[in-house]
Amino acid sequence: MRKFSDYSELFLSVNATLDNLSFGIEATKFEAALKDVGALLGYVSQRPDKEIRKGPDNLWCGSNDHYLLFECKSEVSGTRQEITKHEAGQMNNHCAWFEDQYGPNANVDRFMIISTKTLSYEGDFTHKVKIIRPNKLKILKDQIKGFIKELKPFSLDEISDDTLHEFLTLHHLNVEDFSEQYSEEYYHKTR
Template identity: 25%
Template sequence: MAAQQALAGALADNTFVLRSVHGAAPVRLKAAAVQSRAATEFLAKRYRDGVSLRLGVQALFEEVVWGDDERSDDAEAAWQSLGEHLGFASSRPEKLYGTGPDNLWALSAEQQAVTELKTGCTTTTIAKSDMNQLGGSVRWLNNHNPEVKALPVMVHPSRVSDAKANTVPGMRVVTPALFAKLKEAVASYAAALAAAPERWADEQTVREQLAHHKLTGDRFFTTYAEPVTPS
């Protein structure tokens, strides 16, 4: 019993600790005070040299395999790590607590991206069940943390909603084409930081590169995602 209580408490300090068998209340995700500073601290701890930085970013995108449902968990883990590489507080509520979205990014103190990853789908439209899941995840955030605004996001091979589905207001879709655009931008971001020793540990340089590649919280999903369209 004492061990399980300790495990439940540890979630507040380490979101990668396994869930207690008794469950645990979801920990509210808090945005970094400064995105570029959070990205700098993460990169400086993770990478010793520019080669490992570039290879690390490349590996993230290789984990996302479209049309392969067996790789869905890999894609979700990669998306979570991508957020950290860019300075976003990032978590996987459904994985951690058995409830909530596949992924949550704190874009700012006021807004969080509620993301459902459907990279394993092969349908030409977004199914009603997937749309309902996204809507449910938005409600989860609204109930769990009503102080922030939810930005609904789906990573899906299609931006077209099924005729039977009710679209989630304000949702954005990351399609394979936009994912490829994002991959190129993040690879360029990493290459620029890796071009000289320790550039990725310099907050001003990281800030400039995040802005240049439109990877900031206010521009990311307007650049690398698009609105859903009816069928």
């Protein structure tokens, strides 16, 4: 946040980022916006697939080495009925990459950002995966906007870590909030 000269600049930048964090947005812009949101919230935020050509679209690391792994399907049609076998396979590959890099006991929540929560009959997930659909993404974006509005009365270069943590907690933006607040269980289709 200290890279912004004032609140107005921060506010405009965050709004532009959140505009790109929307379904229907081209994947590269969406994933870049998700990386920026992670950094804004104070997480170590990376794009392994873009940066090293291996791994998930986005990976955040929060307090106590708690990771959030994201596979983004922002360009999938809003009317699509199912998560395909191929998409489930991609997610499984990213989960395997994460385990290889961080070990099988790492604390990680895995998310697929997609417009449907129905996994096709032919597909399977090898790890616990939760789904972030448009309604939950909107709630997340609204909470981020609320968090940013809390900062208006402050000089950005003088906000304490304690104050930021208080506002992150108030708006359910701590790493442990994501699974419960912004995602849901998938439904595995039967024949």
